[in-house]
Amino acid sequence: MYELFAYGDAGWxxxxxxGLAITxxxxxxxxxxxxxxxxxxxxxxxxxxRTLRFFGFGYTTVMxxxxxxxxxxxxxNGVGLLLNSALRWWNPDGGGTNFSPFAAGVIALGMVFGAFAGEVIRGAFNSLDRGQAEAGRAIGMSQRKIFFRIQLPQFWRFALPGLGNLxxxxxxxxxxVSVIALDDLMRMTKVAVGVTKQPFTFYLVACLIYWVLCLLSEVVLARMEKRANRGVRRA
Incomplete structure (x- = not known):
């Protein structure tokens, strides 16, 4: 089994x-x-x-x-089609271009993450004590200073658990993204399975790698939450 994961032509x-690096x-x-x-x-x-609220709630609801x-x-497919249409309009004699699977993955996953994160962030800001912002305005602080000096430091304490899960x-x-031919960890695992006919071995290793990544993330997030909650007295 160890030969399957050797370097070079002998292993994968x-x-x-x-693939892990791309992931x-x-x-x-x-x-x-x-x-x-x-x-x-x-x-x-x-x-x-009202227009901005409609846009914000509409985006999060749809996504x-x-x-x-x-x-x-x-x-x-859609961005690639629009990009090629724009290029043909700009230069009818020029050829088309292939939309990067990596860029498509960033845009698509970013849009999904942003929709859920928007609700987490909105809830975190609604959890802040509004009296502190009013006190800041009472002593002459601008809205920008209130945001960066009062609201933002406390916002992370409420938002980190939800953002960490996201x-x-x-x-x-x-x-x-493996389905759009990006050579990430999952796609390289599928290729290895197709060549070696060892699905259990390679998929098990992929499971372990994803699990380790998530475990390391949880350790880092726990430390971030501990730092964000420093000085907070728990009941």
Whole structure:
């Protein structure tokens, strides 16, 4: 069995590690994209303007109601089609281009993460003590200072558990990009299974790798939550 995971032509160790690297890169790049979309959705949902509230709630409602793999297919095929149409309009004599599966994965997973994160962020801001913001305005603080000095430091304490769960779910959802030919961990595992006819061995190793990634994430998130809750007296 150990020969199956050797390096070079004799085994699949290097292919599995390259797939793991792409999976990690995809998750790390998607995280800031999803957080940015989540903050934007939460800002719109909390806005006093009806149009922005409609946009915020509409985005989170639609994206949370769609299967992740369907969102991935729509982004990969739809954005690729729009991109090629725009290129043909700009240069009719030029050829088309292939939309990057990695970019499609980042956009699709980021949109899904952002929809769920928007609800977590909105709930975290609604949990803040409004009296502290009123006290800040009473002493002449601008809204920007109130946000960065009063609200944001406390916001993480309420939002981290939910955002941590979303990160772990998104880390596992990266396996979906294998269906659009991105050579991530799951796709390389499938290729190895097809060549070696050893499904149990390779899928078990893939399970262990994903489990270790999630376990490491939980350790890091626990430390972040502990730091965010420092100085907070528990009842």
């Amino acid at each position: 160790g290097d292919e599995i590690l390259r 990690a890169q995809l998750a790390i790049v998607t995280l800031p994209v999803g957080l940015a979309l989540g903050f934007l959705a939460a800002f719109c949902s909390l806005s006093q303007l 949370r109601g769609l299967p992740e793999i369907l969102t991935l297919f729509v982004v990969y 990160w772990i779910n998104m880390l596992k959802d990266t396996a979906l």
